[in-house]
Amino acid sequence: MQEIVLVLSLAAIAAVAVAFLAVLRRLEPAAGGGGPTGSVDALRGRILWGAVIAGAAIAVATLLPWPHAVPAGPGVVPVHVRASMWAWELDRVELPIGVPVVFHATSTDVNHGFGVFDPGGRLLFQTQAMPGWVNKVAWTFTEPGRYRVLCLEYCGLAHHGMMAEFEVRGTS
Amino acid sequence: MASTTMADRTVAGFEPARLALVLGGLVFLVMMLLGLLMKASQADLLPLDPRLFYEIMTAHGIGMVGTAGLTGIGILWHFLGRHVTLDERAFWAFLGLFLSGVVLILGAIFLGGSAAAWTFLYPLPAVSGGVWSPNVAVLYLAGLALVGVGFLLVHLECARALRAAWGGLGRALAWPLLFRGRQDPVPPPTVVAAAAVTIFDLLGLVFGAAVILISILEILLAGVGLDPLVAKNMIYFFGHVFINATIYMAVIAVYEIVPDYTGRRWKTSRVFAGAWSVVLLFVMAVYPHHLLQDTVMPAWALVAGQVLSYGSAVPLVAVTTLGLLSYLYRSGARLDLSASLLVLGVAGWTAGVMPAWIDGIVAVNKVMHNTLWVPGHFHMYLILGQVAMVWGTLSWLAHGRNVAGLSGGDRLLLGSYVVGGAGLTLGFLVAGAASVPRRWAVHEPSWIVHDLPAVFFAILVLVGAAGFFLRALPGLLTAAGATREAG
Numbered sequence: 001m002q003e004i005v006l007v008l009s010l011a012a013i014a015a016v017a018v019a020f021l022a023v024l025r026r027l028e029p030a031a032g033g034g035g036p037t038g039s040v041d042a043l044r045g046r047i048l049w050g051a052v053i054a055g056a057a058i059a060v061a062t063l064l065p066w067p068h069a070v071p072a073g074p075g076v077v078p079v080h081v082r083a084s085m086w087a088w089e090l091d092r093v094e095l096p097i098g099v100p101v102v103f104h105a106t107s108t109d110v111n112h113g114f115g116v117f118d119p120g121g122r123l124l125f126q127t128q129a130m131p132g133w134v135n136k137v138a139w140t141f142t143e144p145g146r147y148r149v150l151c152l153e154y155c156g157l158a159h160h161g162m163m164a165e166f167e168v169r170g171t172s
Numbered sequence: 173m174a175s176t177t178m179a180d181r182t183v184a185g186f187e188p189a190r191l192a193l194v195l196g197g198l199v200f201l202v203m204m205l206l207g208l209l210m211k212a213s214q215a216d217l218l219p220l221d222p223r224l225f226y227e228i229m230t231a232h233g234i235g236m237v238g239t240a241g242l243t244g245i246g247i248l249w250h251f252l253g254r255h256v257t258l259d260e261r262a263f264w265a266f267l268g269l270f271l272s273g274v275v276l277i278l279g280a281i282f283l284g285g286s287a288a289a290w291t292f293l294y295p296l297p298a299v300s301g302g303v304w305s306p307n308v309a310v311l312y313l314a315g316l317a318l319v320g321v322g323f324l325l326v327h328l329e330c331a332r333a334l335r336a337a338w339g340g341l342g343r344a345l346a347w348p349l350l351f352r353g354r355q356d357p358v359p360p361p362t363v364v365a366a367a368a369v370t371i372f373d374l375l376g377l378v379f380g381a382a383v384i385l386i387s388i389l390e391i392l393l394a395g396v397g398l399d400p401l402v403a404k405n406m407i408y409f410f411g412h413v414f415i416n417a418t419i420y421m422a423v424i425a426v427y428e429i430v431p432d433y434t435g436r437r438w439k440t441s442r443v444f445a446g447a448w449s450v451v452l453l454f455v456m457a458v459y460p461h462h463l464l465q466d467t468v469m470p471a472w473a474l475v476a477g478q479v480l481s482y483g484s485a486v487p488l489v490a491v492t493t494l495g496l497l498s499y500l501y502r503s504g505a506r507l508d509l510s511a512s513l514l515v516l517g518v519a520g521w522t523a524g525v526m527p528a529w530i531d532g533i534v535a536v537n538k539v540m541h542n543t544l545w546v547p548g549h550f551h552m553y554l555i556l557g558q559v560a561m562v563w564g565t566l567s568w569l570a571h572g573r574n575v576a577g578l579s580g581g582d583r584l585l586l587g588s589y590v591v592g593g594a595g596l597t598l599g600f601l602v603a604g605a606a607s608v609p610r611r612w613a614v615h616e617p618s619w620i621v622h623d624l625p626a627v628f629f630a631i632l633v634l635v636g637a638a639g640f641f642l643r644a645l646p647g648l649l650t651a652a653g654a655t656r657e658a659g
Contacts, residue, residue, distance in 0.1 A: 005536050006605040010598070012526035013552075016493075020519045023497045029504040040498040044443065044490050051486045058533070059479055067535040068467045068474070085301040110296045111400065113465070113542050115609070121618060123539050123607035128465045131295070131400050135467045152542040152609055154289045156296065157223055157303045160612040 113152025269322030276315030284308030376413030481532030513564030520556025545604025570647025592632025
């Protein structure tokens, strides 16, 4: 996911840069004078309609199924997560492979960010841990190993030390 | 319409908006230095105690946002004064409140040890884990309140002046042109932009002031019981609107100055008026994209956050960006440092919006939120966007249009700033894609590979910025500098 997002973003940024550089190379007046008024209006129309169509397609492709959907039922493993300055409490530290796990995250004091990193250090998912509320996030682990929880919402002096670990066991 | 303009008044005395811009330029440099210190610390070149790091981080964040606001309102006030009659006393009062607030904020941070980040995410300022006292949190919040009241005052004066000159904010927004196809006279782009920003920034500031006041009451009268989710909504509504307003105010400089170079006056068309009305709505409605990882939020709000996040980029690209490119194309413009920085500002803003709206996709946000991806995009549309527009405006106020174009020195400074800004912000994006968290005082060894180049690029940015400021300063401070534009 992250690599795709990075490549798409760099491509969009490059397109902006190319558009500006192309115009900056064409500042000298045209032989006939005047600017590209008519063609700009047509281009603007194409951009607007193109953006609307692309936006609708992106919305459908990324919102269905709903990214925050949480499964329910007897096969789901619940994990209750409680954040406090500056430590995590998880009521399970061994989790299975191939079974949906639903994390229920809350906090006893300020806002924290419950971010789960795989053994290679890649952020898999996150949710906010907030006092008075329980945010839920679901994940099905496919690889065994030691996973880390890091705080992703600034929460005070020892924010960077707020870590925990859990083990995912089983065969993929 | 306006009998006396701000530009006329610069002949008699020092215009307060110019003072705001000069102060803002100076503070930008100091804040960039603080940013460099943080990167050097994360790179393990100059390790800072975490407590000092987070104090610096708080000062850097609130300082940059506040100064972007200060310079943005300075640009708006300066150029709006060409079209409507503004009461200068409101701006002086704003400056007094702003500076008083800054004293309280700096005292709370560096004397009281407050390090709640600029977002003061409730209940963090009050609940510090014993690191700073509740009284210090009150001091910090009171400083924010003073700054906010200052902005409220100056926006109210803008609203009054716009209504007086145009017979209502709807007419200043060119709604007769937009909805009925004709208006005489048509408000210039600066008036349309100023009207939109005034409306949404006023609403943002009201919500910001409310959550600050409730937070203070919560500390002083324990048990007021503000819901953290409600507080988060209010804070992000205020914060999102305010930081976006800084850019939308700065772009007024592009509308006013670039035509000096192209010879083509920026016009208010129906599309332009429509785009600004869309901006007015979307800037306020899009804020839930800051809460995409609060799954207790209603799903419709998060969907709206994603969809509007994308939609809000469209008016920018289709109107301001494409408009600027079309005005420049075959115009015969000879770009000097001022114009180059203004063009860079629109390019950087547009480029920075791209990773920002991609981050506004719920599924993407799940793995990018609060990583260095986030400072990647906002540093891009600030360093290469809003702040570049401020440097361009300062240079133009100091020297006017330089018919000779870019000098060798200009090219060096510009190159340093652009390479530094692009390298720093793209590096942030790469680090975000590698899952490096933001706002961590201490970086793990595997993350430092991202920090070392960032230090180098941050130095380049600082060199370029210092060069822009120091070259403009003498012209800005002299009477000649003050009168040149009025002539």
